[in-house]
Amino acid sequence: MGTPEFALVSLNTLLREKFDVVAAVTAPDRPAGRGLKLRESPVKKAAVGAGIRVFQPEKLGDPGFVSDLKSIKPDVIAVVAFRILPEDVFNIPPKGTVNVHGSLLPKYRGAAPINWAIINGETETGVTTFFIKKEVDTGNMIDQLKIPIRPDQTAGELYDIMAVKGGDLLVATLRKIEQGIVVVTRQNESIVSRAPKIRREDCLIRFDLPAKKVHDFIRGLSPYPAAHTFLDGRMLRLYHSRISDLKIGEKSGTIVTTDAEGRWQIACGEEGCITVAEVQLEGKKRMTTAEFSRGYSIRSGEILGAG
16 A cells, blocks of 8 residues: 555565565546646556556545455555555454554654654654554554664655665565564654644745754755745745855845855854755746856845745
């Protein structure tokens, strides 16, 4: 069960390792693009290509879907980047329903663990497999794998690494289930942290914060949904920041200068500064700051901020 590219990696890994994938459950096709053509999920495309039966229920508790799922008699359900399952579904397989989660549980329970780990400046994260139960992301853990977070790594870069590691960990977990040698660990409720879904309004940059916090915020939301500010009342998304060595006293959000490669130096709190290499103005394509400055006449002293 899964929908995006993150889940696709696990599906491909299971197929490569010769597991008998009897069905794939993914999101219904949705209209997308200017022509609003129906778009299939990455998991559906791969499953169809591999000759695997595909279910796309609008509601996971639909009696017809539950009946169909029971009829194929899965030993295990593997869930990767999917929706919250009702008990009628996750209780079907006799050997349990396993979830792959992108954090070292019980830290960062929720929909956006990769983003929040970077935003909060963590230097380490990981993937966890656990048996699903009713309360989201709270089930007994089976396996964990730690993954370092580099100082300038973006959420997108970490996502790609964790997708591969998650697929490998899922295989290791399923082998243990297959052999009957699973040992579970209860989650420590005293160290729980949350990673809620990120909304558009959560992506506004606060340049009054220290440079490291601003940098972590930008890379934690890059490339999607992307941290943003405003330029002349229009939304401006920022990508690929670095912490600058400059110490300045300009107003937070001021573009202090551009370096030799056209990257912007932007003032932050506590006299700190970040360097930004890529931006995207609302309604325009993503481009380097050097390209943007040539077309928009950006000047030193320009102040970014709320629209």
